[in-house]
Amino acid sequence: MRPPENATGDDSAAAAPALTVDARDVSLTFHTRDGEVEALSNVTLQISDGDFVSFIGPSGCGKTTLLRIIADLQRPTAGTILINGVTPEQARLGRHYGYIFQAPALYPWRTIERNVALPLEIMGFDAQERRKRVERYLKLVNLSGFERKFPWQLSGGMQQRASIARALSFDPELLLMDEPFGALDEIVRDHLNEQLLRLWDQTGKTVVFVTHSIPEAVFLSSKIVVMSPRPGRIIDIIPCDFPRDRTLEIRETPEFIKIAQRVRSGLRSGHSYDE
Amino acid sequence: MTSNTLFLPRAASLPTWMTERSPVLAIVAILIVLWYLAAILMNAPLVRDAFERNETKYTASELIAGTLDAERPIVPAPHQVVMQLFDSVFDYPPDSPRSLVYHSWVTLSATLVGFAIGAVFGILLAVTIVHVRTLEKSLLPWVICSQMVPILAIAPIVIVVLGAIGIRGLLPKSIISAYLCFFPVTIGMVKGLSSPDPIQLDLMRTWSANKLQVFWKLRWPSSIPFLFTSLKVSATISLVGAIVGELPTGAQAGIGARLLTGSYYGQTVQIWAALFAAAIMAASLVALIGFVGRWTERRMGAPT
Numbered sequence: 001m002r003p004p005e006n007a008t009g010d011d012s013a014a015a016a017p018a019l020t021v022d023a024r025d026v027s028l029t030f031h032t033r034d035g036e037v038e039a040l041s042n043v044t045l046q047i048s049d050g051d052f053v054s055f056i057g058p059s060g061c062g063k064t065t066l067l068r069i070i071a072d073l074q075r076p077t078a079g080t081i082l083i084n085g086v087t088p089e090q091a092r093l094g095r096h097y098g099y100i101f102q103a104p105a106l107y108p109w110r111t112i113e114r115n116v117a118l119p120l121e122i123m124g125f126d127a128q129e130r131r132k133r134v135e136r137y138l139k140l141v142n143l144s145g146f147e148r149k150f151p152w153q154l155s156g157g158m159q160q161r162a163s164i165a166r167a168l169s170f171d172p173e174l175l176l177m178d179e180p181f182g183a184l185d186e187i188v189r190d191h192l193n194e195q196l197l198r199l200w201d202q203t204g205k206t207v208v209f210v211t212h213s214i215p216e217a218v219f220l221s222s223k224i225v226v227m228s229p230r231p232g233r234i235i236d237i238i239p240c241d242f243p244r245d246r247t248l249e250i251r252e253t254p255e256f257i258k259i260a261q262r263v264r265s266g267l268r269s270g271h272s273y274d275e
Numbered sequence: 276m277t278s279n280t281l282f283l284p285r286a287a288s289l290p291t292w293m294t295e296r297s298p299v300l301a302i303v304a305i306l307i308v309l310w311y312l313a314a315i316l317m318n319a320p321l322v323r324d325a326f327e328r329n330e331t332k333y334t335a336s337e338l339i340a341g342t343l344d345a346e347r348p349i350v351p352a353p354h355q356v357v358m359q360l361f362d363s364v365f366d367y368p369p370d371s372p373r374s375l376v377y378h379s380w381v382t383l384s385a386t387l388v389g390f391a392i393g394a395v396f397g398i399l400l401a402v403t404i405v406h407v408r409t410l411e412k413s414l415l416p417w418v419i420c421s422q423m424v425p426i427l428a429i430a431p432i433v434i435v436v437l438g439a440i441g442i443r444g445l446l447p448k449s450i451i452s453a454y455l456c457f458f459p460v461t462i463g464m465v466k467g468l469s470s471p472d473p474i475q476l477d478l479m480r481t482w483s484a485n486k487l488q489v490f491w492k493l494r495w496p497s498s499i500p501f502l503f504t505s506l507k508v509s510a511t512i513s514l515v516g517a518i519v520g521e522l523p524t525g526a527q528a529g530i531g532a533r534l535l536t537g538s539y540y541g542q543t544v545q546i547w548a549a550l551f552a553a554a555i556m557a558a559s560l561v562a563l564i565g566f567v568g569r570w571t572e573r574r575m576g577a578p579t
Contacts, residue, residue, distance in 0.1 A: 101477070
């Protein structure tokens with residue numbers, strides 16, 4: 001189903017480690033009634049296989065837009081972008097990625113297990129395989145025992161976990177997460193962050209994660225992309241080399257604070273407050 | 276388990292079924308009183324004239340008694356209507372043309388067929404409009420126009436045209452009924468089928484679901500509450516359509532026929548009884564749809 005990595009013969013990518021996302025000079029301009037809005041300007045970014053990359057920036061910096069371009073929910077107006085060596089559209093049709101939105105967006109008339117099974121139904125998995133996978137991924141997000149509940153019977157955090165199980169159910173290599181924990185309180189958020197890290201460590205998936213929380217970005221990422229608004233552009237890419245099995249305690253270490261400071265100063269330089 | 280004090284205040288007051296229904300009962304009582312008053316006031320001149328024609332003396336209580344017992348009153352009293360309803364339902368075999376059951380069934384069968392045609396057509400039209408967005412601008416004005424033409428003007432045309440090609444009886448009435456009742460279904464379902472959240476639609480896109488899957492797994496289930504709401508409206512309208520469809524046929528059978536013959540011969544009690552039969556049928560249809568709707572929504576996980 002999936003073409004081999006870098007099958008396009010892109011010479012610069014051939015020598016480097018496998019690239020999951022390869023964006024070059026990507027720009028997107030919206031034509032609105034009030035004129036043109038430059039949502040993204042000349043974004044060049046490489047995300048390697050197995051990376052955990054966070055996009056951080058104030059609202060309006062185009063981080064969600066960039067994620068939507070990777071997902072082929074939006075088309076760039078200029079530049080090229082390849083996902084696993086193919087166009088975003090081919091990647092979407094090949095079901096290369098799972099997308100997790102800010103809201104769980106579970107279908108309210110489906111039980112939790114049938115929600116998780118929904119992408120599998122659409123992709124034509126047989127009933128037995130669906131059952132097996134639903135069980136496995138609900139267990140992975142600690143929701144065993146809630147199979148027959150309807151979404152409204154679960155808390156917000158549990159619903160978001162169900163939506164993560166749903167995105168994982170068809171085992172995509174790439175997870176795109178758009179502020180998935182933004183609506184949750186800090187305690188739940190910390191807990192889910194730890195779970196997400198463990199999941200990333202266990203499955204070796206590539207994660208692209210949009211957030212506007214500095215500690216969240218530093219804690220989770222192997223690479224932090226700092227963005228600024230008007231026009232949306234990348235102002236810094238910060239490597240973040242904590243061990244993959246890090247725990248919440250690293251937030252007290254000097255290294256953590258140093259990276260957080262670099263992110264903060266990047267955000268400050270890119271953001272003009274006089275507007 | 277819980278302490279008895281919790282139950283004390285309730286035990287001291289009225290039983291729950293009475294406290295829950297008391298507003299409903301109060302309204303019904305007020306309406307019946309108003310109806311009696313209206314019957315007395317409206318029929319009084321009639322009764323007085325009759326007394327004076329016969330040159331008999333009459334007291335006020337005789338006058339009032341007369342207004343509530345007139346053979347051809349302007350406004351029949353509630354008990355007259357109830358008795359007429361009762362007599363015409365139970366005094367004749369259900370296949371007799373004098374039985375209200377017979378006439379009700381004639382109308383109800385046309386209503387049900389018309390309702391089915393209208394609902395299916397309305398849903399199909401909504402599906403088309405939602406999937407071909409240009410049609411919303413080009414088709415919807417015609418749909419709205421179709422409802423602005425008075426049905427009383429269209430009904431005879433439909434009956435005559437269909438009669439000319441040999442279609443008589445139930446079907447022309449059903450078509451008039453369907454013509455009226457598809458509209459709320461179309462409007463409701465266009466809204467219902469467009470009701471999914473943008474995120475829910477985006478999710479379908481990320482799974483590269485095809486249009487059929489998006490329809491059956493997202494749009495259709497999202498529209499179910501809208502469907503039942505619009506079906507309730509359209510059920511009552513389809514009954515009106517079937518009754519109107521009975522008027523130009525020369526009033527052979529049905530609620531419409533009862534209304535027409537009632538007005539020919541000044542049988543106001545018969546008209547009112549027929550109206551009540553129609554109201555009872557409409558209320559039953561709405562209640563039935565409401566019940567099926569609640570059952571469906573419970574099965575679809577709606578909080579009870």
